[in-house]
Amino acid sequence: xxxxxxxxxxxxxxxxxxxxxxxxxxxxxxxxxxxxxxxxxxxxxxxxxxxxxxxxxxxxxxxxxxxxxxxxxxxxxxxxxxxxxxxxxxxxxxxxxxxxxxxxxxxxxxxxxxxxxxxxxxxxxxxxxxxxxxxxxxxxxxxxxxxxxxxxxxxxxxxxxxxxxxxxxxxxxxxxxxxxxxxxxxxxxxxxxxxxxxxxxxxxxxxxxxxxxxxxxxxxxxxxxxxxxxxxxxxxxxxxxxxxxxxxxxxxxxxxxxxxxxxxxxxxxxxxxxxxxxxxxxxxxxxxxxxxxxxx
Amino acid sequence: xxxxxxxxxxxxxxxxxxxxxxxxxxxxxxxxxxxxxxxxxxxxxxxxxxxxxxxxxxxxxxxxxxxxxxxxxxxxxxxxxxxxxxxxxxxxxxxxxxxxxxxxxxxxxxxxxxxxxxxxxxxxxxxxxxxxxxxxxxxxxxxxxxxxxxxxxxxxxxxxxxxxxxxxxxxxxxxxxxxxxxxxxxxxxxxxxxxxxxxxxxxxxxxxxxxxxxxxxxxxxxxxxxxxxxxxxxxxxxxxxxxxxxxxxxxxxxxxxxxxxxxxxxxxxxxxxxxxxxxxxxxxxxxxxxxxxxxxxxxxxxxxxxxxxxxxxxxxxxxxxxxxxxxxxxxxxxxxxxxxxxxxxxxxxxxxxxxxxxxxxxxxxxxxxxxxxxxxxxxxxxxxxxxxxxxxxxxxxxxxxxxxxxxxxxxxxxxxxxxxxxxxxxxxxxxxxxxxxxxxxxxxxxxxxxxxxxxxxxxxxxxxxxxxxxxxxxxxxxxxxxxxxxxxxxxxxxxxxxxxxxxxxxxxxxxxxxxxxxxxxxxxxxxxxxxxxxxxxxxxxxxxxxxxxxxxx
Numbered sequence: 001x002x003x004x005x006x007x008x009x010x011x012x013x014x015x016x017x018x019x020x021x022x023x024x025x026x027x028x029x030x031x032x033x034x035x036x037x038x039x040x041x042x043x044x045x046x047x048x049x050x051x052x053x054x055x056x057x058x059x060x061x062x063x064x065x066x067x068x069x070x071x072x073x074x075x076x077x078x079x080x081x082x083x084x085x086x087x088x089x090x091x092x093x094x095x096x097x098x099x100x101x102x103x104x105x106x107x108x109x110x111x112x113x114x115x116x117x118x119x120x121x122x123x124x125x126x127x128x129x130x131x132x133x134x135x136x137x138x139x140x141x142x143x144x145x146x147x148x149x150x151x152x153x154x155x156x157x158x159x160x161x162x163x164x165x166x167x168x169x170x171x172x173x174x175x176x177x178x179x180x181x182x183x184x185x186x187x188x189x190x191x192x193x194x195x196x197x198x199x200x201x202x203x204x205x206x207x208x209x210x211x212x213x214x215x216x217x218x219x220x221x222x223x224x225x226x227x228x229x230x231x232x233x234x235x236x237x238x239x240x241x242x243x244x245x246x247x248x249x250x251x252x253x254x255x256x257x258x259x260x261x262x263x264x265x266x267x268x269x270x271x272x273x274x275x276x277x278x279x280x281x282x283x284x285x286x287x288x289x290x291x292x293x294x295x296x
Numbered sequence: 297x298x299x300x301x302x303x304x305x306x307x308x309x310x311x312x313x314x315x316x317x318x319x320x321x322x323x324x325x326x327x328x329x330x331x332x333x334x335x336x337x338x339x340x341x342x343x344x345x346x347x348x349x350x351x352x353x354x355x356x357x358x359x360x361x362x363x364x365x366x367x368x369x370x371x372x373x374x375x376x377x378x379x380x381x382x383x384x385x386x387x388x389x390x391x392x393x394x395x396x397x398x399x400x401x402x403x404x405x406x407x408x409x410x411x412x413x414x415x416x417x418x419x420x421x422x423x424x425x426x427x428x429x430x431x432x433x434x435x436x437x438x439x440x441x442x443x444x445x446x447x448x449x450x451x452x453x454x455x456x457x458x459x460x461x462x463x464x465x466x467x468x469x470x471x472x473x474x475x476x477x478x479x480x481x482x483x484x485x486x487x488x489x490x491x492x493x494x495x496x497x498x499x500x501x502x503x504x505x506x507x508x509x510x511x512x513x514x515x516x517x518x519x520x521x522x523x524x525x526x527x528x529x530x531x532x533x534x535x536x537x538x539x540x541x542x543x544x545x546x547x548x549x550x551x552x553x554x555x556x557x558x559x560x561x562x563x564x565x566x567x568x569x570x571x572x573x574x575x576x577x578x579x580x581x582x583x584x585x586x587x588x589x590x591x592x593x594x595x596x597x598x599x600x601x602x603x604x605x606x607x608x609x610x611x612x613x614x615x616x617x618x619x620x621x622x623x624x625x626x627x628x629x630x631x632x633x634x635x636x637x638x639x640x641x642x643x644x645x646x647x648x649x650x651x652x653x654x655x656x657x658x659x660x661x662x663x664x665x666x667x668x669x670x671x672x673x674x675x676x677x678x679x680x681x682x683x684x685x686x687x688x689x690x691x692x693x694x695x696x697x698x699x700x701x702x703x704x705x706x707x708x709x710x711x712x713x714x715x716x717x718x719x720x721x722x723x724x725x726x727x728x729x730x731x732x733x734x735x736x737x738x739x740x741x742x743x744x745x746x747x748x749x750x751x752x753x754x755x756x757x758x759x760x761x762x763x764x765x766x767x768x769x770x771x772x773x774x775x776x777x778x779x780x781x782x783x784x785x786x787x788x789x790x791x792x793x794x795x796x797x798x799x800x801x802x803x804x805x806x807x808x809x810x811x812x813x814x815x816x817x818x819x820x821x822x823x824x825x826x827x828x829x830x831x832x833x834x835x836x837x838x839x840x841x842x843x844x845x846x847x848x849x
Binding site: 011139168180206213224 | 306341349350353354373375376378379380383384386389390391392394396397400401403404405407408409410411412413416434436438439444452453473654659672674675676677679681682683684685686711726727730731732796
């Protein structure tokens with residue numbers, strides 16, 4: 001097996017890895033809810049800083065950074081698309097004239113800004129998902145879900161197990177096709193390769209299903225409830241996750257961090273917004289300060 | 297009472313014309329270690345799948361007769377219930393690992409049975425300790441080697457302390473060291489905890505000494521059920537392809553009884569005064585060649601210019617393969633392989649054999665150094681099935697190539713319906729048969745899961761490529777196969793060539809990288825194969841026995 005070919009959980013010496021899956025899950029949920037609830041660009045940038053800092057402090061910064069460039073391209077694409085199709089905003093920055101089937105196209109600052117915010121929210125959701133994938137033990141998480149819904153959790157477990165297996169199969173198949181003589185007279189249609197991969201996937205799925213059978217999956221037992229005392233890291237990350245959610249909800253209810261891009265662009269930028277941004281970063285990073293008991 | 301009982305079992309897979317098992321009856325006593333042998337497609341895997349309940353519950357088909365496992369009739373109880381009394385381990389470790397961490401993998405079967413938290417935790421700890429994997433309990437399964445994965449899968453199968461463990465060629469994907477370790481583990485489980493073992497294995501020399509009994513299947517029928525020594529006597533008469541190298545060696549020397557392992561064979565030789573005294577050291581291994589430009593001795597100057605030597609078929613010049621953020625897989629490999637040469641590339645898992653072959657073909661590029669090729673390099677990777685894209689064998693390669701591969705009559709078959717040996721011949725025909733003649737033919741672990749007849753056929757084909765002028769390079773763990781086709785052996789460790797020399801020298805002086813014949817004879821005379829060893833022993837019996845007998849006395 002080759003570790004590190006794709007993003008996957010690996011236990012490392014970090015406070016986030018030392019926290020139980022439920023606490024890590026709440027922490028990631030807090031970050032992603034902040035990104036979805038707060039649409040103010042400064043707050044979103046603060047969440048971005050918090051996520052990147054958390055990834056770095058958890059020792060998975062390199063893995064998350066690998067997605068920065070493709071995600072930035074996606075953010076710009078979303079922004080451009082929104083600018084093309086949105087009719088909102090009065091601040092026209094470019095007139096592109098008639099463009100069938102869209103009609104008159106005027107690029108407005110508001111549509112561009114709103115597209116950027118949407119793109120940033122998507123980027124944050126992806127980054128938090130990557131952080132969670134790399135730091136939250138999937139087996140522990142699935143154990144929690146198996147207690148709630150056995151079949152769907154196991155389907156998810158199977159699917160996650162098949163991903164690396166099929167990834168390896170796909171690489172092997174591609175290598176085998178590259179080993180064919182170059183001047184072969186019979187060209188291989190791409191669809192044949194895809195079909196071979198699909199057939200292989202079916203075989204693999206059958207093998208994994210047979211293993212599930214002989215490990216007693218059909219008996220349908222649920223994992224027992226395990227009661228362990230909460231560690232300092234469980235408490236820290238669980239509390240941080242809840243604090244992030246509470247802060248975001250409170251800010252929303254209080255009307256803080258206002259952002260309007262319907263008619264003219266209006267971004268509130270005063271001490272409350274900057275304080276909120278600093279607070280979000282602080283809450284997200286604080287649990288990493290205590291590094292006791294994180295060794296493998 | 298038997299822990300496993302087959303009673304007149306006949307089974308036919310769905311849409312199959314003939315039964316895979318025919319009127320099969322036998323019983324396995326508690327604590328018995330039983331090996332299932334037979335040529336490919338004899339019904340061995342089907343037997344195992346019937347024993348664990350996958351046949352008929354998972355595979356469907358027509359089932360007659362009765363299989364009782366630990367008191368559970370498989371007609372009434374599915375594989376999940378049978379898992380409580382019989383742990384099962386298949387060949388491929390990758391598809392037997394279901395979760396992300398070792399601890400979760402071991403807990404999974406116990407949790408499925410609805411055990412409490414304390415029982416699950418205890419079961420995990422005990423299985424881990426029994427198999428010596430307690431140090432990797434919190435590692436992710438992606439980080440483990442093939443040998444470690446197979447051990448984890450075995451631990452998961454044993455987590456509930458079943459009375460019986462069923463294994464389908466568990467060592468086929470492991471190097472000799474990991475394979476021997478697994479067999480030792482099974483023997484320990486069998487001896488210390490009384491776990492009954494039913495194991496399918498092609499390389500009988502690996503496990504026969506641990507077995508109490510051997511079952512032989514042919515065409516789905518039980519054709520032999522005997523103790524190992526009796527089985528070997530039977531095989532000498534009825535199925536020579538199933539004889540172990542040790543048994544063939546002693547048979548050719550005209551000695552009895554047939555040995556179940558190296559220890560028995562050496563005891564027989566010692567009794568005949570034919571074993572060389574152990575004090576004598578084995579042959580020194582030749583050093584690997586010095587890198588070009590190093591302090592290699594220069595040839596004396598000659599006035600007459602010699603004709604330039606033909607370029608090597610393959611040349612590795614200081615080849616490094618370093619992973620980004622990872623270790624170096626190859627560390628400055630220097631190797632020159634001439635046209636027509638046959639080389640076995642050996643070394644434990646992770647030594648760099650497969651990577652070296654990928655560099656030979658150009659699938660990977662060196663991070664330092666270079667690879668020179670005299671022409672096209674045909675590379676057959678480990679899984680022949682990866683090469684097949686068409687629904688008909690005839691659509692994979694041109695008819696003349698198919699005929700040359702001995703597959704002319706199988707053109708209408710689906711490639712996946714071919715036997716293991718036929719699939720490999722087809723894949724080899726695809727990579728080596730089409731296009732210009734290859735300068736080198738490289739194969740990565742081609743004998744996994746092959747019986748001796750198929751291995752012999754492959755060795756003949758490789759000799760054909762070498763005779764046609766291609767360099768043949770085969771990465772293999774199978775010392776017997778290496779001895780049958782190679783003239784030279786290159787031993788790799790940690791990405792470096794640690795020994796490079798004639799096959800007789802390299803494979804006659806070690807423990808792991810040695811044939812069974814060489815281990816029995818202690819490297820005597822550099823003999824590797826039973827046929828040569830038998831001839832040597834016959835000569836010794838007539839010439840030297842009196843002198844050695846006197847020395848020993």
